[in-house]
Amino acid sequence: MGGSEHMVRFEQVAKRYPGGIQALGEVSFDLARGEMVFLTGHSGAGKSTLLKLIALLERPSRGRVLFDGRNVGRISRRQIPWLRRQIGIVFQDHSLLSDRRVFDNVALPLVIAGVAYPDIRKRVRAALDKVGLLEKERMYPPMLSGGQQQRVGIARAIVAKPPLLLADEPTGNLDPELSADLMQFFVSLNELGTTVLIASHDLDLIRRLQRRVLVLKDGTLADDVPARQVAAP
Amino acid sequence: MSRRAGSQSGGVPWPGGVRAWARRHAYSLLSSLGALVRHPLATLMTVVVLAITLSLPTGLYMTLDNAERISDGWERLDTVSVFLDVEIAEREAVQLASLLSTWPGIIAVDPISPQAGMAELTGRLQLDDVSERIDANPLPWVLEVTPAGGQDIETLSGRLRGAEGVDQVVVDLQWLERLGAILALLERLAILLGVLFAVAVAFVIGNTIRMDIHNRREEIRVLALVGATDGFVRRPFLYSGFWYGLAGGLAAWLVVELSLFVLSGPVGRLSGTYASDFTLASPPWQVVATLVLGSGILGVLGAWLAVGRHLRAIHPS
Structure with missing residues (x-):
């Protein structure tokens, strides 16, 4: 790859849902390769929609969304899987399969890619180890707490080592201590080269990490605060 | 890592080659x-x-x-049974049999004596002592005629009926x-x-x-x-x-x-x-x-x- 210096680029992107609800209007920004950015704003400000547009879970109504220099709006249905394999997504609702073991949940992206089983085992266990759930690999998600399920979702998002990681409220269900640990984990991922975009309303935590912050308000970009201007608390 | 994933797939339907596919x-x-x-x-x-x-x-x-x-x-039943008059004796029956076997459209003629007929009948009905109880054998001589393949059975049986000494011609084909x-x-x-x-x-x-x-x-x-x-x-x-x-x-x-x-x-x-x-x-x-x-x-x-x-x-x- 390495086609574009921008991992993600939004050019006057608008998203209107059927029924006339305007989720995003005229949003433009760049996400540089290797950057770590927080996306914040009230609930309903359009954070989730913005993330969905990148992974083509939704298509923009107007404007262009570029991923690695490629206009995702023109990606055909057949090529969507290719795009999604470049992006690790941590979902707000975890989106785990409750009738599969933790190990198998995390292994899914590798299985889909056709990775050999010994490799899968090694990489899944490494990912589970990173989120501190290695001893839970044989459990089923409903046996875990909300926070643990969230971490399984994170392990799944990073197991295939995608160049871009999107996370939608990854600390939503966690206590402050765990939240801080998890954010630190994202920071270390970023330091290893992964581009990270995290939607969160945990402003205290965000301030402490001193990274660039995009502020969404009523579907438009209200503020774009560079990392050096983010005031430490 | 990401590099590899990118170059492997690139929108190709079989990312990762045949082994990954398998x-x-x-x-x-x-x-x-x-x-x-x-x-x-x-x-x-x-x-x-x-x-x-x-x-x-x-x-x-x-x-x-x-x-x-x-x-x-049951294909062997694909034959025509010619019942002769009761008076016909063995010599005449055999003569008639050899005469009929020369007819075109007939492959074989098999004469069955009244004794053989009785034996078969009693055997089939499991009435072993019937022949002992009946003094005179009421059965006539019967000629089993095997027609040639493709022979029209109706015509043949008509000709057989006209022959000297023939009482009845039974064609047991219709049910077959x-x-x-x-x-x-x-x-x-x-x-x-x-x-x-x-x-x-x-x-x-x-x-x-x-x-x-x-x-x-x-x-x-x-x-x-x-x-x-x-x-x-x-x-x-x-x-x-x-x-x-x-x-x-x-x-x-x-x-x-x-x-x-x-x-x-x-x-x-x-x-x-x-x-x-x-x-x-x-x-x-x-x-x-x-x-x-x-x-x-x-x-x-x-x-x-x-x-x-x-x-x-x-x-x-």
């Missing part, structure tokens, strides 16, 4: 089996329905097959012809039923897969979210359809064999009363192979119909 197939195969095993009761119910559905046309086919074997044994016609009719019926039941099997499996898809929509959604292709999502369901069909076909075979076993006793006793050693034949391997593989293919077909229709509705974007 691994994905192996995964689909195993996961489809796993899905069936996880719901043993539902799977069993579907398989039983399929087995009964498939055993009906197969059973009918086997009935016909056996009936045809019986009637083949009727039997043949009935068998042909049943055979057509079996084909018709076979086609209808095959369609039923495809739809039963299609409907089962449709419910399967419905129950696993969350899994389908998640697979799509983490980058599964349509093919990857579809494949386990096609395999499931194949397993359903295969299991249904095998179970139907079992049902047919079991039915034949249950019927073999009564059939043996019945054929014994006809002094026959007829036994029911099991389906030959070609029939079994057609049944099992055919129903497997029908399963894939049914699954394909269901998957094509319902996957698109679930799959995001």
Whole structure:
């Protein structure tokens, strides 16, 4: 790859849902390769929609969304899987399969890619180890707490080592201590080269990490605060 | 790492080459089996329905097959019995027999003496002491005439009736012809039923897969979210359809064999009363192979119909 210096680029992107609800209007920004950015704003400000547009879970109504220099709006249905394999997504609702073991949940992206089983085992266990759930690999998600399920979702998002990681409220269900640990984990991922975009309303935590912050308000970009201007608390 | 993933796939339908493709197939195969095993009761119910559905046309086919074997044994009855006048004695009967055997359209003439006729009759009816009780043998000489193939039996029997010393000419063919016609009719019926039941099997499996898809929509959604292709999502369901069909076909075979076993006793006793050693034949391997593989293919077909229709509705974007 390495086609574009921008991992993600939004050019006057608008998203209107059927029924006339305007989720995003005229949003433009760049996400540089290797950057770590927080996306914040009230609930309903359009954070989730913005993330969905990148992974083509939704298509923009107007404007262009570029991923690695490629206009995702023109990606055909057949090529969507290719795009999604470049992006690790941590979902707000975890989106785990409750009738599969933790190990198998995390292994899914590798299985889909056709990775050999010994490799899968090694990489899944490494990912589970990173989120501190290695001893839970044989459990089923409903046996875990909300926070643990969230971490399984994170392990799944990073197991295939995608160049871009999107996370939608990854600390939503966690206590402050765990939240801080998890954010630190994202920071270390970023330091290893992964581009990270995290939607969160945990402003205290965000301030402490001193990274660039995009502020969404009523579907438009209200503020774009560079990392050096983010005031430490 | 990301670099590798990018260069591997690049929108190519087979990212990662043939080995990765084979691994994905192996995964689909195993996961489809796993899905069936996880719901043993539902799977069993579907398989039983399929087995009964498939055993009906197969059973009918086997009935016909056996009936045809019986009637083949009766082909020797494809003869004309010429009953001579009672006064005709052995010498004249033999003379007439050798005369008739020179007729065109007649292959062989076999004279049966009244004694031989009586012996056969008593033997067949199991009335051993009848001949002892009857003083005079009432049976005439009979000439068994075997007509040449393609000979018009009506014309021949007319000519035989006109011959000197002939009392009656009995052509025992009409019921054989009727039997043949009935068998042909049943055979057509079996084909018709076979086609209808095959369609039923495809739809039963299609409907089962449709419910399967419905129950696993969350899994389908998640697979799509983490980058599964349509093919990857579809494949386990096609395999499931194949397993359903295969299991249904095998179970139907079992049902047919079991039915034949249950019927073999009564059939043996019945054929014994006809002094026959007829036994029911099991389906030959070609029939079994057609049944099992055919129903497997029908399963894939049914699954394909269901998957094509319902996957698109679930799959995001």
